[in-house]
Amino acid sequence: MSGSNWTSGNVPAQDGRVAVITGANSGIGYEAAAVLAARGARVVMAVRNLDKGGAARDTILAANPGADVTVKQLDLTSLDSVRAAADALRTAHPRIDLLINNAGVMWTPKETTKDGFELQFGTNHLGHFAFTGLLLDTxxxxxxxxxxxISSLGHRLLADIHFDDLQWERRYSRIAAYGQSKLANLLFTYELQRRLAAADTDTIAVAAHPGGSYTELARNVPAIFHPAYRIVGPLLFQSAAAGALPTLRAATDPDVRGGQYYGPDGFGEQRGNPKLVQSSAQSHDRELQQRLWTVSEELTGVSFPV
Incomplete structure (x- = not known):
């Protein structure tokens, strides 16, 4: 099926499936949660702010009164929170069908997580790496x-894995740091898929990106650009609902295979309906994938059951 034909209406019934979505209180994550809940999934919204998460859940339930939606606290900037959230989820849901690692930050000023990691790398990659490892046996x-x-077109922008300065302690570029974190998402996906396949499991790892979507993720655009972004953003970028389609296709299309990457089908993959796309050559560097995996295990203290 081509990208131009695939919409949320193509999401098959999700009855009986448990879907955990990080950062599901707004933007892409919220839209994906709403569609999956409407299709019958038991949706767990793993969010940092429980008040915002509760409000988002109430909105979904107002539109789908019979939906099964719960909210769990998850702060990806804290490995203690990641472990606590994983423990709670393992107790509540011993079997999980779908884990969507969606939460993220973009172009933040230089900050660190509670564990001392650069904020974008720590949140977008290391937090999700640890969360996945702790939940994978479910x-x-x-x-x-x-x-x-969930990666980004930003995985191509000034992107590299700066092993000599992973936490950007000697220098800092908010755009390059974001690119590193989004490249890391893909390197992680492809190495995880390789390990899942080698272990002959029925679980697959896939990736998606939303193209250019008008969401809260751009809150850290330099202040000088805020007025222009508020005016031009809705015209240039697609809605969060449209941006969620590659995620939904990667998550639910029965034809998806492990190691695939989905994004919009329009010019420059900025907008449009979801199709199979290609990530950068660098993201397929197996040595880079394995080196990042080893470093990520060391930094998080989390090892995987595959």
Whole structure:
């Protein structure tokens, strides 16, 4: 099926499936949660702010009174919070069908997580790496289970894995740091898929990106550009609902295969309906994937059951 034909109406019934979505209180994550809940999934919104998460859940339930939606606290800037959230989820949901690692920050001023990691790398990659590792054995026994990592067109922009200064302690570029974190999402996806396949599991790892979407993610655009962004953003970028379609296709299309990457089908992959796309050559560097994996295990203290 081509990208131009695939919409949220193509999401198959999700009855009986458990879907955990990080950062589901707004933007892409919220839209994905709303569609999955409407299709019958038991949706867990893993969010940092419980008040915002509760409000988002109430909005979904108002539109779908019979939906099964819960909110769990998850602060990806704290490995203690990641472990606590994973423990709570393992107790509540011993079998998970779908883990969508969606939460993220973009172009933040130089800050660190509670564990001392550069904020974008720590949140976008290391937090999700740890969360996935701690939850993976709840997915492995489930036929058709998936891990979906959300990357970005930014994985090509000034992107490299700066192993000599992963936490940007000697220098800092908010754009390059974001690019590093989004490249890391893809390197992680492809290495995880390789390990899942080698272990002969039925779980797959896939990735998606939303193109250019008008969401809260751009809150850290330099202040001088805020007025222009508020005016021009809705005209240049697609809605969060449209931006969520690659995520939803990667998560639910029965034809998806492990290691694939989905994005919009329009010019420059900025907008449009979801299709299979290609990530950068660098993201497919196996040595880079394995080196990042090893470093990520060391930094988070989390190892995987594959």
């Amino acid at each position: 997915l492995l026994p489930v036929p058709g289970s998936r891990v979906v990592n």
